[in-house]
Amino acid sequence: MRINRYVVATAGIIFHLMIGSVYAWSVYSQSIQAQTNWSESAITFAFSIAIFFLGMSAAFMGRLVERFGPRVTGTIASFCYGIGTITTGLAIHEQQLWLLYLAYGVLGGIGLGSGYVTPVSTIIKWFPKRRGLATGCAIMGFGFAAMLTSPIAHILIDRVGIEATFYILGTAYFIVMIIAAQFIRPPKADQVNAAAAVTPAAAGVSLMNGQQLTANQAVKTREFRLLWLMLFINITCGIGLVAAAAPMAQEFTAMSATQAALMVGVIGIFNGLGRLVWATVSDYLGRPTTFSVVFTVEAILILSLMVLHVPALFTIALCIILSGYGAGFSVIPAYLSDIFGTKDLGAIHGYVLTAWGIAGLVGPVILSISHQLLHSYNSTLVIFGILELIALTVSFVIRQRFTQTAAKQTNMAAN
Structure with missing residues (x-):
């Protein structure tokens, strides 16, 4: 059928x-x-x-x-x-x-x-x-x-x-x-429009020497390790903020418990929308640029939460941050396919998702320990802000390799 x-x-x-x-x-x-x-x-x-x-x-x-x-x-x-x-x-x-x-x-x-x-x-x-x-x-x-x-x-x-x-x-x-x-x-081979294959990435060919890599080959590369680290940081910060969104809002903006609960529902919408919007944007800006933009915005807004005492502004900032958290999940599969090809993408995607399993434990732990010791969410936000800056640096490293390899393959095709 x-x-x-x-x-x-x-x-x-x-x-x-x-x-x-x-x-x-x-x-x-x-x-x-x-x-x-x-x-x-x-x-x-x-x-x-x-x-x-x-x-x-x-x-x-x-x-x-x-x-x-x-x-x-x-x-x-x-x-x-x-x-x-x-x-x-x-x-x-x-x-x-x-x-x-x-x-x-x-x-x-x-x-x-x-x-x-x-x-x-x-x-x-x-x-x-x-x-x-x-x-x-x-x-x-x-x-x-x-x-x-x-x-x-x-x-x-x-x-x-x-x-x-x-x-x-x-x-x-x-x-x-x-x-x-x-x-x-x-x-099946005849079910995908042949006209779609206008670039190596669109054709399902990786940017790693123009070849499709197996999962075992992909996990040994520097690019895979850096992508894993980026996803780990994105999820660690995002899931930590999700876990403490309501009490954090009450501490910084004096929201009532009811208002904070409503805010959690609103940021959940942006978590879902971010997965679609940022992934769609990545088709036009490219995956490297999209991740760099996401981490830049997240780093700025996470640090700004400490001074945003107006409930509306705090909510808006948190909504944008959580849209970026959702972006990590939806952009990473396409990024993996751009770099390693689609031949073994399911396995490669599965391996990179181990970052989610570990981050799901690390994020809430960082938040709970720092808040318990210092009795303030400021320290947590500083830690998360620094982590986002590290992720931004990593995104630039991958982006440089990505763009150089893409340019090399374009020149080879032209010749």
Whole structure:
């Protein structure tokens, strides 16, 4: 059966809308705490485990995408995330914390990792001229998922209780994901417009000596290590700010708890929009320039948060910062394909996502320790600002190599 590329893209967006529901974990916390004797920190740790296993499992699952195809990894993700969510309800019913960590953290995290890498490399191959836009659309679904899940979860919790909520949502995730996975297929040779291949990058040929690299070759390069570091810093700062957005706003601007909660919802929208907007911009500015702009803006605005005591200005600055946080997720796959090619992109993307797993633990730890010791978010913002400047420097190093190699290949083609 021949599949239209827009069907593939739509299936990818739907798939990410399901697994992106992990960002709605805070919605369940109070209800779980009310029904068990678990502390808030113990419940939150389940989310940290899930993000860690997302990043770690993505490295392995990325290789399976290229070897067995996205339908296989999508099916694995459907079972792992669906069963993990259902078993979370059982863990709450039995009041077994270890089972919560195993179900939502480990099994659910593996489902997240395999599900995250499933559509991205495939969609890029369907849209060779608009790689940024294509990946931005798919990954935008992950960013917006909490907006869809949160109200549904609230209604279910009120009507059927927290345990049944996980049973219902887990079943729904499984059904929707396994159906969507069947439509995520790589294109056949004649299904991509030959006119799209006007540059080495558009043709799926890397800028590393004009050859497509395997995952094993790519991870040994300097460029991969620098891209990993950039993504790690971007996620460390972003996820740290997400974790402390509400109390930070109350400390700096004297917002009420209600106003701060509303602000968190607003910045969540920009987290999702940033994935699409910045990825689309990267198709025109190029991935190197886009990352340099993102880190410049983030460094300036993170440091400026310390003096922005007007709630509206603080919110605007945080929205822009979080759009850049989302940009890292959507621009990096296209950047990887520009440098290393698309032949083994799923595996390469999986390896770079290990930065997410580690940053998901490091970011909140930096924030909590610095705030606990100094009783102020100023020190945290200074640390994050310095990290952003380091990322900016790294982006310039990669950009120089990128542009030099691209110019060399253009000259060779002209001759």
